[in-house]
Amino acid sequence: MAPPTGPRGGGHGNRPTVRGARGAGVGKRRATPRTDRDGDVSMDSITSAKIPTGPSAQSTRGGRGSRGGRPSRTSSRFAQNVRNYVSEQDGASRNPKSQFNKVFIKIHGLKDSKAASNSDGGLRSLLEFLERKSSHERPITFGKGFIRGDHVWLKVNQADTHHLLKLNGFTFAGAPLGIQEAAGPIPEQGSTDDPETKTTDTKDKLLAVLASRYNVEQKLLDLSALGADQTLRSMGAFENKALAEKSFKALMRLTATRYDSAAEKEAAIQAVTLANNDILDVGEVFTMAQTLPRLRRLDLSGNQLQDFHKLSKWRHEFRLLEELHLVGNPLTNLSNYPTQVIEWFPSLQILDGHRVRAAEEAAEALKAWFPVPFPRLPSNLRDGENNVASTFVANFFTLYDHDRLALVRQFYDAESIFSLNTGTEPATSPYHNFSRNLETIGVRSSSAIQRLLSGANVIGELWAQLPATRHVSLEQAGEWQIDCHTFPGLADPSGQGIATGLVITVHSRLEEVDPTKQLVGTRAFSRSFILGPSLPGAPHPYRVISDDLSLRAFVPQQTGAPAQAAPAAAVPVAPSAASPPVPPVPSDLERAQMVLELSKLTGMNAHYSELCLAGLANWDFNLALRSFEEKKAELPPEAFVAPPA
C-alpha cells in the first residue's frame, strides 16, 4: 500500500481528520481512527480480555477491518503526542551522526500557497514540486521536510543544494518560494505549534504521575495498577495495549531525564513495583531494564506471566536485583520455579519473601557475570632499612603546602626535572598552560619541550604560580597509597658507574583554591618521584631526579558543607622571595572598591568593570586596566556609562 498521504487518509470513513493542524509532519501519517464511544478502557480489561493486540490493531493499514477497541479521539491524539515525544528523543540522539555532509535549507512561502489547506499543510506537494523541478540532470529526492512556523526545513545532500537553490523565487501553488541555506539544526517545534503544546502538556502530566508515585523514604517508584490511575485514565494513556506500552516507554524516558547522572538515578530509585498490571510478557515493559539497570527490589506480583519464556527477556538484566516478588503469576506453579529464577538473577537473595541466597553467595554469583577489578591493597613500601621514602614523603608534602621554595632548595638541583599533567581542564584552570599531557598536546609539539621544567630555579618559579594546596594528613593512612622500590641503572653523579635509584608513586587527595573563582575544592592526584644520589655538598644524600604530578578533575566543595572550615585564607600560600607572590585574595569590600575605581578610570559601567576584574585579571587591578586598554575598541557601547573620552 502506498504511504497514505493527507487527503486520502482523511477521506476514509467520512470523518473529519484529526491531523488537520499544521506542523504535525513528524509522525507517521495515519487515517482517522474510528471513535469508540466506550472510551476509557483500562489496561487491565484490555489485556485480560486478550484482544488481538500489537501495533497492527491500531494501524490503519493492517487493522482497518479488525475488531477490538478502537482508540478514542483523545487517545489517538495522546498516541501522537507520545510518539512525537519519543521520536524527538530518538532524533536528538541520532542527529550528530547524520549531519555530516548535509546542508540545512529553509523554505518560505508554503503557508501562503493554496496547498497550505492540505491535511499535511501542503508539505508533501511542496516536496514533490521541488523534486520534480530540480531533477533535471538526475533524479533528486529530499526525504523528510519539517514545518517550523512559517518555514519548511529540509536536510539535503551537499551535492543537491545548488539544484534546490536555483528554485528560489519559483511560484508554487500561487505563492513565491524563498529558498535559502540556513545554519542547522532544525529548530525545535515552537510552543505556538498546537500539537507540540500538547506534547509538553502530556509530558507535564506524566511527570506529575511519576512524582505522585514516588516514595522518597523507600526510594520506591510505585507503578502498580497503572490502568486504574485516574490521571492516566483521563489522558487515555492506557486505553489499549499498544498505547499502554508506548506510555510506559514515555514514563521510563521521563524517569531517566529527571536525574543528571546514572549514579544519581541509581541512588534515588532502588525499588519499583509493577504489581497488578496484567503483564503477559516482561517484553511489554522491557525498557525498564535499560532505564533502571541497577534496580535492587522489584515487585511483579499479580501479573499474568504464564511461564519462564514470558520472563526470559529480563534474564540478562537487573544484575543487582536482590529482592523479587512474583506471587500471583501462573509461572510460580511450575516445577522449576524458584531454581530457574535464582539462576537467572545472580544477586537475588529474597524471592517472594523467602531468603534464597546469602549475601556472600550473591556476590560470588555476580562475579561470573562481569570482569572484576583487581583487589586493592594498602601501601607497598620497599625502601630498605633507612625508610628513605617514608621520610621523604612526609617532608615533601608538608613543605609543598607551606614552603615550596625551601622544598625546592632542599631536594632539587640543576638536573631535576618536573612536569605536571591534567586530563581535560577548562582554559581558565591555573594548570591549563602547564599541563604536559602528551596525549593532548602531541609528542612533537613545542609545548612538549617547553612544559618540561628542568632545574630547581625554574621549578620553584612555576610552583609559586600554582594554586596553594593542602594535602590530606599523612596520619590518615587510609587516604594514601604509597608504593616504592629500589632499582638499578641510574647514572652515578660522579660520572662513573651505575647508581641505585628509588621510585616512589604516591596517590592521595589535596585541597586547593581555584584562584579565578576563589572556590575551594579537592583533587585526586598521583605524584611519582625518582630519587637518586646527590652531588657532593647537597643538603641531603639523595635528590629528586624526576617529579611527575598527575592531577584529576577539580571537584568544588559544596557551599555550606562542614568541610567549608577551610576557606581561601586558611589554605597556606607558598611564599617565595625569588618569584612573584600569589596575589592576596581581596575581600568583598575591596572588590567593590576596585570595581568603582576601574569604572571611574575607564568609563565602563559597574557590570563591565566587574567582568573585567573577575575575568583573566583575577582581581589584579593593573592587569584589568591593561586588558581594558587592549580590548577597548571591541567593547559594545552599552559597556560604558558615557562614551569614553
Add this chain to the structure above:
Amino acid sequence: MSTNSHETNVRCSSEAAKSFVDWYYRAVNDGKPVAPGYVNGHAAYDRAAHPPADICVNGLVVATPQEFDKLLEQQRQAPKQPDPSKKRVRYEAEAYDVHVINADYRLGAPQKMLDLHSPTDGVRMMMALSVTGTVYFGTGRNKDDDYWEKQSFHDRFILVPNWDALERPAARGGRRYLVVSHNYRAN
C-alpha cells in the same frame, strides 16, 4: 641542565612513550600478552644479570610478567555473561607524560651501542613514564560503550633500551624499550 633534558632526548622519549602507550593498552584491551614488553628473558639483560622487572599491582607484588598476564586474563573472565558487549575490560589512556631519568644508560649495553650512541642521541635512555586514564569493566570494544563499573587508573613504568632490538634495527617486531618497573593503582 643535564643531558636528561636535552632537546633530542625529550623529543625521542616523548615518541617512545607514545609508541609504548599505544602498544601496551592495545595489547591489554585485545587480551594479548604484554610479558614480551618486560625486561625478563631478554638476552642482553640476562647476560648482565639484571633483576626481574618489579611489578606491583594495587599494592600486590607480582613475580613475573607472565603472572601479570595471567591476572589480566583472570580479570577478563565473565563466563556467564552471554553479551560480548558486556564482557570486556577496556583501558583508556587519557593522559601520559615521560621524563628521561638517565640519558647515559649503560646497564647490559653492548660496547657497540655505547660507541655508537652518545647520551644526546635519544637512544640510550632510561625513562619514567606515567599514564592516567579510566578502566571500564563489563563493557564492549568501543569507546563510549556502556559499562558495568569504572575506575580511574594510574600506571607508572620505568623503561630501558631493548639492546637486542636496537642492535638489529632490521629485525622487526621487537619493542625498542622494555619495562623494568611497573606500578599500577586504580580506584
